[in-house]
Amino acid sequence: MKPETLERIGMTPGESRIYLALLDLGQSTTGPIVERSGVSTSKTYKILKRLERKGLVSHIIKKNVMHWAAASPKRIVEMLEEKEKEIEERREEAENLIPELMKKIESAREKQQAEVYMGMKGMITVFNDETDYLKKKNAVNHVIGVTSPIRYGKKIHDFFVRLENKKDNLKLKRRFLFSEEARGKWPTIERSKYCKVRYMNYASLVSVNIYGETAFISILSKEPIFFIIKSREIAESFKGYFEELWKGAKD
Structure with a gap:
């Protein structure tokens, strides 16, 4: 077995080399282990x-000299199981x-x-925040200033097509004020x-x-x-x- 194998399961390079040396040597003093x-x-x-603290080696004293021995390799499996259990416990703590933490974020x-x-x-x-709010509150989304998709570029256009399809699937209500040059260019919205x-x-x-108590201004250039x-x-x-613009806008 190579030391790298043990390193992948959590041992340091020094720990892996010394443990493997002890497996080869059997019971040994520190001199042969070093060598x-x-x-x-x-x-x-x-x-x-x-x-030793990890339970991977033990020692005895013979004639005032400390001798070391490697524990069974099965202990490595037990150690991994203990780590898995610890990780699971920490995951549960994090979930709890x-x-x-979300309350703190919302408060902030x-x-x-x-x-x-x-x-x-x-x-x-x-837009994820906006969609989450609209879904949670069943609110109406108001949008001023949508123009031709050519002006936005393909990446932004494709994003909005996916977004509006998602909002349609969630049955979210929206009101839009488009520019005339956008007429017929956003079928996902105009036919919804x-x-x-x-x-x-x-x-x-x-x-x-505009949604709820939030308004945001978007500058949809190459780097929005x-x-x-x-x-x-x-x-x-x-x-x-x-609402004032809506009164003067055309169907």
């Missing part, structure tokens, strides 16, 4: 004591902590007035029975999403940026702005 393992004398004793979020996210990963986070769409004579890469504002007053202001 066989290639581990320095200064480290060998410390490693032997460490292995999750509700409390409530105190935050503004957040900024960037890039596609940030985009995923922002869960969406209402009107059109404005204005096109921009900047859009506004999202400004999240969590405020009932601001969300209501944006919603009022949406």
Whole structure:
């Protein structure tokens, strides 16, 4: 057996070499162990004591000289089983902590007035949060400023197609104010029975999403940026702005 094999199951390089040396030597004093393992004398004793604490070696004293012996290799299996049990116990502890930790996160979020996210990963986070809220509260999503998918690029366009399909599957209600140049370009939204769409004579890469007490401004350039504002007053202001634009927009 190579030392690397034992290292893969959690032993250090020194531990694996000394344990294998003891298996070959049988009962031995430290001198032959040092010679066989290639581990320095200064480290060998410390490693032997460490292995002893793990139950992988034992010692006896003969004529005032300490002799060491390797425990059965079955002890390695037992050690792995103990680690598995410990990992399982820690996993259960972590799972029990999750509700409390989530409460802390939510509490911290409530105190935050503004957040900024960037890039596609940030985009995923922002819209996952939005979708989760809409699903939980059965709320209506208001969106100002959707334009032609050509302006956004394929990656962002494909993301929104997947997102809107998901929202349709969840039967989430949405209201959109599109630019005229987007007319007929977003069939996933325009044909959905869960969406209402009107059109404005204005096109921009900047859009506004409103849901609950949250509003966020999206700049959907190659590297998208999202400004999240969590405020009932601001969300209501944006919603009022949406309703005024809605009155003047075309079906």
